[in-house]
Amino acid sequence: QTGSANTNPSDSADDEYITSVSIGTPAQVLPLDFDTGSSDLWVFSSETPKSSASGHVTYSPSKSSTAKKLSGSTWSIKYGDKSSSSGDVYTDVVTIGGFSVKTQAVESATKVSTQFVQDTLISGLVGLGFDIGNQVSPRPQKTWFSNAASSLAEPLFTADLRHQETGSYNFGFIDTSLAKGTIGYTPADGSEGYWGFTATGYSVGGAKLNRNSITGIADTGTTLLLLPDNIVDAYYNNVESAEYDDSQEGVVFDCSEDLPSFSFGVGGQTITISGDLLNLTPIEEGSSTCFGGLQSSSDIGTNIFGDVALKAALVVFDLGNERLGWAQK
Numbered sequence: 347q348t349g350s351a352n353t354n355p356s357d358s359a360d361d362e363y364i365t366s367v368s369i370g371t372p373a374q375v376l377p378l379d380f381d382t383g384s385s386d387l388w389v390f391s392s393e394t395p396k397s398s399a400s401g402h403v404t405y406s407p408s409k410s411s412t413a414k415k416l417s418g419s420t421w422s423i424k425y426g427d428k429s430s431s432s433g434d435v436y437t438d439v440v441t442i443g444g445f446s447v448k449t450q451a452v453e454s455a456t457k458v459s460t461q462f463v464q465d466t467l468i469s470g471l472v473g474l475g476f477d478i479g480n481q482v483s484p485r486p487q488k489t490w491f492s493n494a495a496s497s498l499a500e501p502l503f504t505a506d507l508r509h510q511e512t513g514s515y516n517f518g519f520i521d522t523s524l525a526k527g528t529i530g531y532t533p534a535d536g537s538e539g540y541w542g543f544t545a546t547g548y549s550v551g552g553a554k555l556n557r558n559s560i561t562g563i564a565d566t567g568t569t570l571l572l573l574p575d576n577i578v579d580a581y582y583n584n585v586e587s588a589e590y591d592d593s594q595e596g597v598v599f600d601c602s603e604d605l606p607s608f609s610f611g612v613g614g615q616t617i618t619i620s621g622d623l624l625n626l627t628p629i630e631e632g633s634s635t636c637f638g639g640l641q642s643s644s645d646i647g648t649n650i651f652g653d654v655a656l657k658a659a660l661v662v663f664d665l666g667n668e669r670l671g672w673a674q675k
């Protein structure tokens with residue numbers, strides 16, 4: 347068995363990617379953000395304060411004949427961008443891309459932080475990280491993919507995120523036609539709950555890859571490519587107008603600049619992110635100053651190959667073989 351779901355950028359900056367998920371009987375369809383950087387499936391619900399839920403699609407377990415309360419279970423999660431949510435837990439049928447998991451832990455939010463209240467484009471997250479990262483207590487729950495893996499044709503999923511166009515999350519199969527290059531595989535380290543891996547080197551503007559390895563995570567839930575300061579500086583030294591903007595908390599530059607590409611080595615392949623994928627968006631509507639897709643990871647403490655990097659590749663999240671595959675798109 348397999349599943350295939352379309353995913354769409356939320357806005358002109360590709361800030362996040364939205365995928366429709368069906369929960370319950372009859373199906374309640376919610377727009378959710380798939381996040382390989384976390385391991386909880388949580389949703390805005392009938393239990394979310396009305397003031398917080400305003401403008402959001404919500405899940406009502408009382409309207410689902412297959413919903414069951416997981417009594418005594420609660421959850422609480424805090425993300426890298428300081429956003430947070432918490433609540434209680436139900437189990438229900440969850441269908442993604444035509445594949446159904448009958449008894450999936452659906453974490454219902456009784457509290458959500460301001461960022462989530464304001465982001466009415468999504469009604470929650472589907473964590474696609476490793477089960478060890480699940481935040482339900484007293485008994486941690488499995489992710490949707492972990493529950494699905496044993497019934498899928500192959501215990502893997504792929505992410506094909508695209509700039510300003512529809513992409514896909516495929517479960518149980520690899521559609522190699524989505525990629526131009528060969529898929530290079532490298533071991534994935536799931537010990538922290540994320541999809542950790544080591545890139546073997548990098549280069550700016552099509553130069554030869556150096557051999558400076560970069561350890562980081564493949565994270566669909568993070569917008570940017572976040573790397574160490576020395577690499578960020580090496581890149582922006584090629585961008586005449588680049589400067590750090592305190593209010594934007596990142597490097598900005600003239601939108602008219604012709605940005606160099608950025609490449610990294612992984613699994614014997616080279617993934618090249620084109621300059622235009624690294625020019626994220628004007629800092630404000632109509633501004634001629636643009637915000638960079640490559641920013642420093644120094645205040646996070648983890649290097650993150652977020653959507654800016656993932657958009658350049660077809661990425662295989664292979665749980666069965668504990669490995670990540672990358673192919674140029």
Ligand SMILES: CSC[C@H](NC(=O)[C@H](Cc1ccccc1)OC(=O)N1CCC(N)CC1)C(=O)N[C@@H](CC1CCCCC1)[C@@H](O)COc1ccncc1
Pocket residue numbers: 361362379381382383384425426427428429461465471540563565566567568569570572637646648650
């Ligand atoms: C590098 S952790 C920062 C990161 N959150 C972002 O990337 C947000 C995403 C967003 C949120 C709301 C609207 C638009 C975009 O976007 C920005 O932060 N930005 C985009 C816009 C730009 N102008 C400023 C920077 C983050 O916590 N992700 C987590 C998932 C995320 C949580 C918030 C809701 C959306 C999903 C998660 O994967 C983090 O996992 C790890 C982080 C650190 N160690 C290991 C794992």
